[in-house]
Each structure stands twice: as C-alpha cells, then as structure tokens.
Amino acid sequence: xxxxxxxxxxxxxxxxxxxxxxxxxxxxxxxxxxxxxxxxxxxxxxxxxxxxxxxxxxxxxxxxxxxxxxxxxxxxxxxxxxxxxxxxxxxxxx
Amino acid sequence: xxxxxxxxxxxxxxxxxxxxxxxxxxxxxxxxxxxxxxxxxxxxxxxxxxxxxxxxxxxxxxxxxxxxxxxxxxxxxxxxxxxxxxxxxxxxxxxxxxxxxxxxxxxxxxxxxxxxxxxxxxxxxxxxxxxxxxxxxxxxxxxxxxxxxxxxxxxxxxxxxxxxxxxxxxxxxxxxxxxxxxxxxxxxxxxxxxxxxxxxxxxxxxxxxxxxxxxxxxxxxxxxxxxxxxxxxxxxxxxxxxxxxxxxxxxxxxxxxxxxxxxxxxxxxxxxxxxxxxxxxxxxxxxxxxxxxxxxxxxxxxxxxxxxxxxxxxxxxxxxxxxxxxxxxxxxxxxxxxxxxxxxxxxxxxxxxxxxxxxxxxxxxxxxxxxxxxxxxxxxxxxxxxxxxxxxxxxxxxxxxxxxxxxxxxxxxxxxxxxxxxxxxxxxxxxxxxxxxxxxxxxxxxxxxxxxxxxxxxxxxxxxxxxxxxxxxxxxxxxxxxxxxxxxxxxxxxxxxxxxxxxxxxxxxxxxxxxxxxxxxxxxxxxxxxxxxxxxxxxxxxxxxxxxxxxxxxxxxxxxxxxxxxxxxxxxxxxxxxxxxxxxxxxxxxxxxxxxxxxxxxxxxxxxxxxxxxxxxxxxxxxxxxxxxxxxxxxxxxxxxxxxx
Ligand SMILES: Cc1cc2nc3c(=O)[nH]c(=O)nc-3n(C[C@H](O)[C@H](O)[C@H](O)COP(=O)(O)OP(=O)(O)OC[C@H]3O[C@@H](n4cnc5c(N)ncnc54)[C@H](O)[C@@H]3O)c2cc1C
Ligand code: SF4
Numbered sequence: 001x002x003x004x005x006x007x008x009x010x011x012x013x014x015x016x017x018x019x020x021x022x023x024x025x026x027x028x029x030x031x032x033x034x035x036x037x038x039x040x041x042x043x044x045x046x047x048x049x050x051x052x053x054x055x056x057x058x059x060x061x062x063x064x065x066x067x068x069x070x071x072x073x074x075x076x077x078x079x080x081x082x083x084x085x086x087x088x089x090x091x092x093x094x
Numbered sequence: 095x096x097x098x099x100x101x102x103x104x105x106x107x108x109x110x111x112x113x114x115x116x117x118x119x120x121x122x123x124x125x126x127x128x129x130x131x132x133x134x135x136x137x138x139x140x141x142x143x144x145x146x147x148x149x150x151x152x153x154x155x156x157x158x159x160x161x162x163x164x165x166x167x168x169x170x171x172x173x174x175x176x177x178x179x180x181x182x183x184x185x186x187x188x189x190x191x192x193x194x195x196x197x198x199x200x201x202x203x204x205x206x207x208x209x210x211x212x213x214x215x216x217x218x219x220x221x222x223x224x225x226x227x228x229x230x231x232x233x234x235x236x237x238x239x240x241x242x243x244x245x246x247x248x249x250x251x252x253x254x255x256x257x258x259x260x261x262x263x264x265x266x267x268x269x270x271x272x273x274x275x276x277x278x279x280x281x282x283x284x285x286x287x288x289x290x291x292x293x294x295x296x297x298x299x300x301x302x303x304x305x306x307x308x309x310x311x312x313x314x315x316x317x318x319x320x321x322x323x324x325x326x327x328x329x330x331x332x333x334x335x336x337x338x339x340x341x342x343x344x345x346x347x348x349x350x351x352x353x354x355x356x357x358x359x360x361x362x363x364x365x366x367x368x369x370x371x372x373x374x375x376x377x378x379x380x381x382x383x384x385x386x387x388x389x390x391x392x393x394x395x396x397x398x399x400x401x402x403x404x405x406x407x408x409x410x411x412x413x414x415x416x417x418x419x420x421x422x423x424x425x426x427x428x429x430x431x432x433x434x435x436x437x438x439x440x441x442x443x444x445x446x447x448x449x450x451x452x453x454x455x456x457x458x459x460x461x462x463x464x465x466x467x468x469x470x471x472x473x474x475x476x477x478x479x480x481x482x483x484x485x486x487x488x489x490x491x492x493x494x495x496x497x498x499x500x501x502x503x504x505x506x507x508x509x510x511x512x513x514x515x516x517x518x519x520x521x522x523x524x525x526x527x528x529x530x531x532x533x534x535x536x537x538x539x540x541x542x543x544x545x546x547x548x549x550x551x552x553x554x555x556x557x558x559x560x561x562x563x564x565x566x567x568x569x570x571x572x573x574x575x576x577x578x579x580x581x582x583x584x585x586x587x588x589x590x591x592x593x594x595x596x597x598x599x600x601x602x603x604x605x606x607x608x609x610x611x612x613x614x615x616x617x618x619x620x621x622x623x624x625x626x627x628x629x630x631x632x633x634x635x636x637x638x639x640x641x642x643x644x645x646x647x648x649x650x651x652x653x654x655x656x657x658x659x660x661x662x663x664x665x666x667x668x669x670x671x672x673x674x675x676x677x678x679x680x681x682x683x684x685x686x687x688x689x690x691x692x693x694x695x696x697x698x699x700x701x702x703x704x705x706x707x708x709x710x711x712x713x714x715x716x717x718x719x720x721x722x723x724x725x726x727x728x729x730x731x732x733x734x735x736x737x738x739x
Contacts, residue, residue: 004101012325034146060482090391
C-alpha cells in the first residue's frame with residue numbers, strides 16, 4: 001500500500017497556539033475538536049499537531065476542556081477584531 | 095506550519111464492520127442525543143453515529159442561551175396551542191405545525207431531562223434574586239416577554255455534556271468520528287423502506303454497514319451552497335463546518351421528499367466578512383433588549399410594534415397594550431408578523447435619516463444592573479461560540495460592560511454585509527417532509543431537529559429528537575429487520591471510496607468553491623426557469639469534474655464526501671426552486687418569470703423527490719397536519735399516560 005500522509009491545509013488563519021512547555025500532551029483537545037483539526041504527536045506526551053487550521057469553527061471546545069491553563073490559546077482572526085471604547089467617549093465632536 | 099506527516103491512525107479502509115440494531119440514529123447533536131434517549135426509553139437497542147465527538151458536537155455543542163417555546167413550564171401564561179398558532183400564522187402558514195406543536199408541548203420536559211443529567215437550568219446560586227426576569231420560586235429565568243414567560247434563559251454551556259451523559263446512561267451505543275454516508279433500502283429500490291445505512295470512520299476509513307429496523311436522521315441542514323471561505327473553511331457558515339446537510343443528500347438519493355427548500359435568505363453571518371455571532375454590539379437574541387447609542391452617545395429610540403417610543407427599559411420586555419404576548423423583536427428576518435411582534439429599535443436607515451451618527455454601539459453601561467449582568471455574563475458566556483472566543487477573550491482584553499460601549503457593524507443583528515446572491519439557510523428553511531410520527535415519506539426513516547422542514551432551535555431539536563426516537567422505536571418493535579441488498583452495499587462502497595484511489599485530481603476545496611459559484615450565478619436573489627436550468631447544467635459539469643476528486647487519508651475523504659453531498663444538495667435546491675412557479679414574499683423567493691407575489695393558488699407546500707423516472711414534484715395543503723391537539727394526542731397516548739406532556 002502507498003504511504004498515507006496528512007498534508008496540512010492551505011489556511012489563511014492561525015486559530016490555535018499550543019505552548020509546548022505547558023501542554024502535557026493529554027490529547028483532550030484532540031478528542032473533542034469537532035473538525036479533527038489536530039493529530040496526535042508521534043512522540044508520546046508531545047503536544048498535538050495543528051494540521052487543519054483552516055477548518056477551525058472557533059467555538060473553543062479545545063480551550064474549554066484543556067486542564068492546563070495557558071497550554072492552548074484560540075486566536076481571533078485579524079479580520080474579526082472588534083472595537084469598543086469608554087461610553088463617555090461617545091459624545092458630539094466639538 | 096507543519097510538513098506532511100505520516101497518518102497516525104490505523105488505516106482500515108479495506109475493512110468492513112457489520113452491525114445490527116433496532117434504531118440507528120445518525121447525527122449526535124441536540125436532536126440525535128435525545129432521539130437516542132427517546133428510542134431507548136421504549137426499550138429499543140440504539141446505535142448513534144456522530145461524525146465529530148458527541149460530547150461537544152453540533153450547533154449548540156459549546157453552548158446556547160435560550161430555550162424557546164417552553165409553553166408547559168409552570169410560569170408560562172401561554173398554551174402550546176397559542177404558541178404553535180403564533181409560529182404558524184407568524185410565517186403565514188409556511189411552517190411545520192407538527193414539529194413546533196411538539197416543541198411547545200414537550201420542550202419543557204426535555205429541559206427537566208437535562209437537569210436530571212447534570213445541566214444547569216435554574217439560578218440555583220441566587221445570582222439574580224429579585225430580578226424582573228426571574229421567578230423566585232422555581233428560580234427559572236426568562237427572556238423577551240417577561241409577562242408571559244415561555245422563553246427561558248439557560249446555562250447552555252452545561253447542556254451538551256448532559257445530553258451525551260443522558261444518551262450513555264440510557265445505554266445507547268454512541269460511536270464518534272463516524273460519518274453516516276448512505277442509506278440502504280429494501281431491495282435496493284428508490285422510495286422503498288429504509289433498512290439500514292453505511293458509514294465511514296474519519297480517522298481510520300473503516301466502512302460500517304448497519305442493518306436497522308428504523309433510522310432517525312439528526313444531521314441538521316444544508317450549508318455552503320452559496321457561501322464558502324477558502325483558507326478559513328471552518329467558518330464558511332454560521333453552523334458547524336461538519337454539518338453539511340449530509341442527511342438531505344442521503345435521503346434525496348433514495349427518494350426522500352422535501353419541501354420549502356426554495357426559501358433562502360441573503361447572508362446573515364458567515365466567513366471572515368462578518369463578525370462572529372453575538373460578539374459585536376447589537377440588541378437581538380443574546381443581547382435583547384440592550385440599549386443602543388449612536389457615535390455621539392444619543393440613545394436610539396426603542397419602539398413598540400405601532401412605532402410608539404418606549405420610555406423605560408422595563409417596557410421592552412412587555413407586550414404592547416392590547417397584545418397578549420410577543421415572540422421576538424420585529425427586526426429578525428423571519429418574524430415580521432404584527433400580531434406577535436415585540437419591541438425593536440428604530441431601523442438603522444431611519445435613525446441615520448434623523449441625524450443619528452454612525453457607528454452605533456451597544457450600551458450596557460446604562461442598562462439596569464441585573465440586565466447588564468445577565469447579558470454580559472450569563473447570556474454572552476453561555477451562548478454557542480461565546481464562552482471562550484468572546485466572553486473570556488474580551489474580558490481579558492479589558493472590556494468592561496459597566497464602562498465600555500461595544501461597536502455595531504451592521505443593521506439589526508447582522509454583523510456584516512452580504513451581496514444579494516450570497517445566500518444562506520437561516521431562520522426556518524426547508525427540509526424533509528414529516529407526518530405525525532416524524533416519519534418521512536420513506537418507511538422506516540424518521541427525522542428530527544434541523545433536518546425537518548421549517549425547523550430551528552435547541553428546544554425544538556430536543557423535543558422532536560425524543561419524539562422521533564420514541565416513534566422509531568415503536569416502528570422497530572412492530573416491523574422486523576430486512577436483509578440488506580448486497581449490490582446496493584457494494585455500490586455505496588465503490589462510490590464512497592473512489593477519491594482514495596486517485597493520486598492527483600480535484601481538491602474538495604476547489605469543488606466547494608465551484609459549487610457556490612454556480613449557485614450564486616444561477617440560483618441567487620432572482621430566479622427563472624432559464625437561469626435554474628443553466629444552474630443544473632453547471633452542476634452536471636461539476637459532477638463530471640468531481641469524478642477526479644482526490645483524498646489522501648480518511649480525514650480528506652470525509653471532507654470530499656461532505657462536498658459531494660453539498661453538490662447533491664445544490665441540485666435538490668435548484669429542483670425545489672424550479673417546482674414553485676410563483677414568487678413569494680414569505681419564502682424570500684423572487685421569480686423573474688413569475689413575478690406576481692404570493693398568488694393564492696400557490697399558498698401550499700411544494701414537495702420534490704426523485705423516483706426511478708427522475709425528479710418529481712407535488713404539493714401538500716398548507717395545513718396538511720390537521721388539528722394539532724387532536725393529532726398529537728392520538729399519536730402519543732403512552733407518553734401522555736406516563737404523566738408527561
Ligand atoms: C452558535 C449557535 C448558537 C445557537 N444558540 C441557540 C440558542 O441559544 N437557542 C436555540 O434555541 N437555538 C440556538 N441555536 C440553534 C440550535 O443550536 C440548533 O437549531 C439545534 O442545535 C439543531 O439541532 P440538530 O440536532 O438538528 O443539529 P446539531 O445540533 O447541529 O447536530 C447535528 C449533528 O450531526 C452531526 N453530523 C452531521 N453530519 C453527519 C453525518 N453525516 N454522520 C454523522 N453525524 C453527522 C454533526 O456533527 C452534529 O453533531 C444556535 C446555533 C448556533 C450555531
Ligand atoms: S476551536 Fe473548535 S474547531 Fe477550532 S481547534 Fe478548537 S475545538 Fe477544534
């Protein structure tokens with residue numbers, strides 16, 4: 001049989017950052033991700049690989065289930081940065 | 095970015111697993127988990143296939159904040175009949191009377207089930223004691239119409255786990271990462287009884303063949319027909335990316351009947367062009383009824399349904415003088431009906447004409463303290479896709495709801511602007527036709543949740559799921575299983591695994607993009623027979639091209655099969671549009687060749703299906719379901735006898 005490979009998708013987003021020094025490689029994120037964006041690390045205990053970043057739904061199940069605070073972060077795409085400002089600054093321009 | 099890596103899971107695409115069950119549920123979202131529980135409650139053996147992971151999958155896998163139409167909760171002042179009637183007349187008849195009556199009658203029961211399985215449905219921590227929207231005895235919290243109290247605010251981030259737990263406690267065999275891919279029918283014939291299904295595992299590629307006495311479809315609705323976001327494919331649509339309407343395509347291939355799929359709306363939320371739902375300043379749904387201000391800090395007036403300005407925040411949560419109850423604000427795309435219309439801010443265009451300055455902002459700072467806390471906290475925080483990406487992220491970045499105003503990016507609750515041909519199924523679109531058992535036109539095939547025509551909402555999915563599960567179990571008990579037609583199994587295997595046999599060819603993303611091009615060009619904001627036939631020709635070309643679709647591993651194979659289902663659904667939608675030879679305001683359906691809006695002879699459900707001779711269409715009277723109460727009671731004596739509903 002020919003070799004079966006996983007080839008990363010051509011994403012324009014970068015939804016997930018995993019901090020390897022915090023991640024224990026428990027793979028819970030990988031178990032709950034609805035799109036199977038991650039693949040398990042070939043090295044036992046290593047952080048999961050982000051193989052299909054373009055497929056992320058940005059709902060945050062992976063972060064919600066992670067037992068190690070700060071091990072995994074969901075990055076908002078730059079095109080979706082939302083503005084807010086102090087209410088007091090909403091006033092007529094003088 | 096990684097380099098290519100060796101596939102880490104065992105490769106089993108040359109293996110076949112054969113299983114046998116009473117009821118097979120396909121799709122493990124809100125409706126699927128409850129279908130499994132409902133069927134198991136009648137003693138059936140249940141298998142549930144879920145493409146993703148049941149613990150978190152589906153539209154509300156990460157949360158929800160409203161439980162609608164809970165007419166039988168102890169604080170409600172409306173009856174199931176009144177609510178179903180409002181749903182039906184509010185949509186000028188184009189609604190699923192059966193499923194929404196079931197919702198009104200049973201969705202509160204499902205909420206109590208969830209509580210039993212560990213979900214939080216009451217303010218047990220007394221965080222909102224004394225608030226206008228809280229009942230201090232039951233500790234239930236309400237939204238929208240605080241007088242009539244039939245929509246509950248809920249802690250939906252606890253719900254999906256409770257559903258998963260419930261399905262397991264009821265001993266359903268839950269199988270994750272398994273995509274239902276094709277239906278098997280008696281003798282392999284179109285239009286015949288459904289006797290099983292086949293599936294592919296998204297990690298191993300294993301082929302599973304299931305013989306079942308009844309099958310329940312819980313795979314939600316079609317997506318990505320008009321909208322696709324290359325490079326950010328997961329947010330091509332509002333709904334989860336793995337929900338591509340596979341059930342629709344599977345049923346269409348073997349003769350399932352559909353209605354109302356000619357209805358589509360101009361895009362509301364999708365891709366990188368709009369902001370994530372609920373994450374921007376607005377005053378709908380999660381944010382109802384937040385104060386809006388203009389760039390200079392002036393409040394945009396809140397108006398009742400007659401255009402009278404409301405002076406207080408409390409008035410936004412009360413019906414108008416002489417109105418018994420209201421459903422939602424007037425600004426939601428599917429709810430323009432005067433009789434049940436709630437308060438709403440002045441339309442953006444009108445406000446701008448009167449000198450209010452853009453951009454507008456949601457102003458929680460001036461809301462009463464409990465309203466501010468319930469919106470920014472409970473609602474944003476429990477709604478789907480909000481806890482981590484919105485609530486936690488904005489808090490971390492310093493957003494303070496008692497100080498800051500959050501910018502708004504569209505009119506009403508939209509948070510982006512779409513072209514007229516960029517369409518979407520939103521609100522209550524079409525779907526499978528059902529009878530009073532929630533059985534489809536195919537014997538043995540049941541449907542629940544957003545597979546059904548004119549469906550939406552978690553409570554609806556939960557209620558119809560449980561109901562379809564019960565009736566599927568009863569059907570299974572009354573009908574034996576039937577031997578599978580092996581040539582059909584083999585034909586499905588050949589069809590499904592084709593993309594793995596090729597080394598180069600078309601990618602699923604290229605095909606996905608091409609489908610939206612055809613749909614935008616020929617099935618866009620305006621339609622005609624000529625354009626639609628051109629569209630069918632375009633889809634035929636894509637079918638030819640898709641013969642070179644390539645997949646390198648089980649993950650890609652799932653994406654390829656989903657995209658082929660989208661292609662099939664595109665064909666189904668074009669045939670649905672061809673079948674209605676009249677324009678309709680309610681269906682947001684404009685025909686250049688039949689411009690008259692809503693001629694009375696077309697006030698009916700147009701149905702489409704396939705048989706051996708090709709595509710067929712027919713119609714059903716707009717009230718084909720008859721008396722709601724009588725029919726419900728006739729079909730649910732056991733349930734009623736158990737003291738429920
Ligand atoms: C972000 C968001 C927030 C929402 N908030 C609310 C709210 O507060 N209140 C409300 O009433 N409604 C809300 N809704 C709508 C509501 O969530 C849906 O109407 C409801 O969940 C539909 O249930 P369902 O079971 O039909 O579909 P889903 O819950 O989406 O489940 C479909 C399931 O089928 C699986 N599946 C798909 N294809 C296959 C296949 N081929 N094989 C196997 N499995 C498959 C999917 O993975 C998924 O788990 C929200 C929707 C979204 C997207
Ligand atoms: S946010 Fe959701 S889709 Fe994205 S990686 Fe996390 S679990 Fe997967």
